[in-house]
Each structure stands twice: as C-alpha cells, then as structure tokens.
Amino acid sequence: MKITILYGTETGNAEMLAEDITASLSAEHEVECRNLSEMDPRAFDPARFYILVCSTYGEGELPASARPFAEAVAAARPDLSAIHFAIFGLGDSEYAETFNHGPKRLAELMAAHGARQVGERIAHDASGGDLAEDLALPWAEAVVAAARERLGEAA
Helix, strand or coil: CEEEEEEECCCCHHHHHHHHHHHHHCCCCEEEEEEHHHCCHHHCCCCCEEEEEEECECCCECCCCCHHHHHHHHHHCCCCCCCEEEEEEEECCCCHHHCCHHHHHHHHHHHHCCCEECCCCEEEECCCCCCHHHHHHHHHHHHHHHHHHHHCCCC
C-alpha cells in the first residue's frame, strides 16, 4: 500500500513520531513522510492513504507547520472526496479545554472538503503514562489494515 505520513509540528515531537511510524510501516508498505507545510492540498493522490500526525499549540490551535496547509486548503478549496486519511494527535490534558484541538481542527478541515477518515482520531496525552509511540505504532497498523479493506486491497 502507498502511504504518505504528513505531520504538523511546533516543537518537533509530531515530526519524530511521524518518522517512527514511517520506519514501522516501511517494511511492508511504500511510505513517504512530509511536513504539512510542504503539502499542496491540490496534490493529494487518491491512490495513497494519508496518515496525519499533528500536535496542538497554544490555546487549541494548529502548530506552525500545519497552519500554511490549512490556509492553502481554505484558499484552494480542493475536492478531497477520493482521499482517505487517519489522524493521530498529540496534546496535553493539563490544558483540558483545548486538549487535542489542533488535530481535531485538522480532521474537520479534511472532512469539510470531502476526505474520509479511517478509524478513530487518537489523542496522546503528554501528561499521561504512555509514550506516544506505544499508542501510535499499533494504531497505525490498525488504520492501515482498515484502509486496505476500505480501498479493496488484499491484506
């Protein structure tokens, strides 16, 4: 399966996690990893499955590297109805009112333009006891399997 992992980060944590997911999936899949700031929203390829890894910054905002992408989507208004994606969020429940709102906003943006989410949006809590990769790696395998089924590819 062809997979693109897109990350939105402020401090580099989402980038590091995206690289870990890339390494984990690369043995069985064709995987590329890119910063959301480098993604043209008109360049989504329906033949690829997209995994988004995004942190939350400030008061529930998108991180710096995801903001240019969100602005480009708003300007281009692309039809993403043939695109399938999954999203993994990073946040800190110490900020309960805005916990994981950056990834939530990104998922809503994708869906508003027709993209279809595969699996649940997972939210890692920096104040919790789990490491992000301990949640993200099994989650990534599960959403890739679900995307295979949805896209009709053999397991």
